[in-house]
Amino acid sequence: MIPKVRKSTRTREIIPLERFFRYVNFFYLSIGMVAYDSKLNSDRCSWQRILLRCFFIFQMVNLNAALISELIYVFLALSRSNNFLEATMNLSFIGFVIVGDVKIRLIQQQRKRITRIVHQLDALHPLSIEQQADYKTAKYLSDYSRISKFYFIVHLILIWSYNLYWAIYYLICDFWLGIRRFERMLPYYCWVPWDWKRNWIYQFMYVSQNLGGQACLSGQLAADLFMCALATLLIMHFTHLATQIEHHVAGILSAEEDMDFLSTSIIYHQQLLLLGKEINKIFGVSLLCNFASSSFIICFVIFHITIGSTIDNVVMLMLFLFCAMVQLFMIGSYAQQLINASEQVGEAVYNHDWFGGELRYRKMMILILRRAQHPSYLRATSFLSVSMVTVTDLLQLSYKFFALLRTMYSE
Numbered sequence: 001m002i003p004k005v006r007k008s009t010r011t012r013e014i015i016p017l018e019r020f021f022r023y024v025n026f027f028y029l030s031i032g033m034v035a036y037d038s039k040l041n042s043d044r045c046s047w048q049r050i051l052l053r054c055f056f057i058f059q060m061v062n063l064n065a066a067l068i069s070e071l072i073y074v075f076l077a078l079s080r081s082n083n084f085l086e087a088t089m090n091l092s093f094i095g096f097v098i099v100g101d102v103k104i105r106l107i108q109q110q111r112k113r114i115t116r117i118v119h120q121l122d123a124l125h126p127l128s129i130e131q132q133a134d135y136k137t138a139k140y141l142s143d144y145s146r147i148s149k150f151y152f153i154v155h156l157i158l159i160w161s162y163n164l165y166w167a168i169y170y171l172i173c174d175f176w177l178g179i180r181r182f183e184r185m186l187p188y189y190c191w192v193p194w195d196w197k198r199n200w201i202y203q204f205m206y207v208s209q210n211l212g213g214q215a216c217l218s219g220q221l222a223a224d225l226f227m228c229a230l231a232t233l234l235i236m237h238f239t240h241l242a243t244q245i246e247h248h249v250a251g252i253l254s255a256e257e258d259m260d261f262l263s264t265s266i267i268y269h270q271q272l273l274l275l276g277k278e279i280n281k282i283f284g285v286s287l288l289c290n291f292a293s294s295s296f297i298i299c300f301v302i303f304h305i306t307i308g309s310t311i312d313n314v315v316m317l318m319l320f321l322f323c324a325m326v327q328l329f330m331i332g333s334y335a336q337q338l339i340n341a342s343e344q345v346g347e348a349v350y351n352h353d354w355f356g357g358e359l360r361y362r363k364m365m366i367l368i369l370r371r372a373q374h375p376s377y378l379r380a381t382s383f384l385s386v387s388m389v390t391v392t393d394l395l396q397l398s399y400k401f402f403a404l405l406r407t408m409y410s411e
Contacts, residue, residue, distance in 0.1 A: 032056030249357020346372025
């Protein structure tokens with residue numbers, strides 16, 4: 001008796017381009033921001049857009065007010081030569097906030113360019129189930145979604161563990177166990193011209209700092225995930241182009257069909273290279289801020305861990321350090337994959353069976369070969385081309401800064 005084959009209950013579905021930007025759009029909407037124009041955005045009523053705009057302005061005012069108060073605290077502490085450790089700890093948070101603020105503003109300013117890139121990628125996106133199977137769209141989306149979830153969950157755990165630490169401490173030690181009288185503390189050291197410890201202003205400032213921290217984190221997460229989503233799509237297209245070329249056998253079809261295939265491949269390759277340059281114009285400054293701030297954060301966090309901070313501070317700082325490392329390695333990994341995928345096009349051109357092609361075909365191969373000699377990079381402006389080698393160099397630089405700071409503190 002032939003056993004029955006159980007059919008899979010999961011049906012294959014066409015994956016729209018918007019699925020790659022699901023988490024990006026969620027985090028931007030959480031601060032009242034829309035990164036690019038789409039059909040979903042155009043369907044919103046005018047009052048919804050006004051509410052989003054007002055919410056965004058409120059979030060930015062609150063975030064920058066918190067940033068200014070933290071900067072004043074650091075300036076006063078350093079100028080008076082007191083609270084040095086608190087000031088240096090605040091510098092790590094200030095760097096994080098400044099980078100988040102810059103990323104939000106850059107994306108807001110580049111909205112038209114982002115919209116144009118998304119529409120170009122939508123035009124290249126495979127539309128049928130068979131095409132998406134060839135492109136392995138589901139695999140790329142699954143890998144990107146898994147990494148994205150890990151990335152933002154780790155960061156959300158960090159920010160809310162730190163933000164809610166004093167509230168949980170009060171509930172457990174004072175309200176529940178009655179161990180000691182609670183001293184009111186805020187998540188981040190700041191300076192304000194009034195006494196915030198004795199009345200309802202404490203609760204107001206606590207909530208304000210929490211909202212500011214989440215707004216900053218949402219802007220950072222959305223920008224990083226957006227860049228990685230665009231890089232994932234480019235990697236998918238470069239890999240598909242390389243596979244197509246490598247499987248093509250010149251001479252089996254007519255000369256005109258071979259020429260049409262190669263011409264289409266050259267145009268496709270050129271489109272991908274131009275898209276890579278456009279992505280760098282959008283995220284170049286953000287990438288530079290990422291690497292500069294990560295070096296700064298890693299240096300100061302390790303410094304605080306090694307000078308003997310309290311156990312609760314050490315735990316929080318270790319989480320902060322872990323998140324900074326995750327960010328570096330995620331961006332470096334996608335940048336390296338993009339380099340490898342774009343270089344694969346040149347290897348595919350050389351490796352495919354081109355011997356049977358006409359002379360015109362063999363001459364035109366030079367065009368795509370020459371362009372493939374310059375792979376697509378994620379660039380932190382013109383200063384830095386990002387790869388895993390860059391991540392290694394950055395970690396070495398962070399250690400040198402840490403050693404210098406530790407020596408200065410010991411003296």
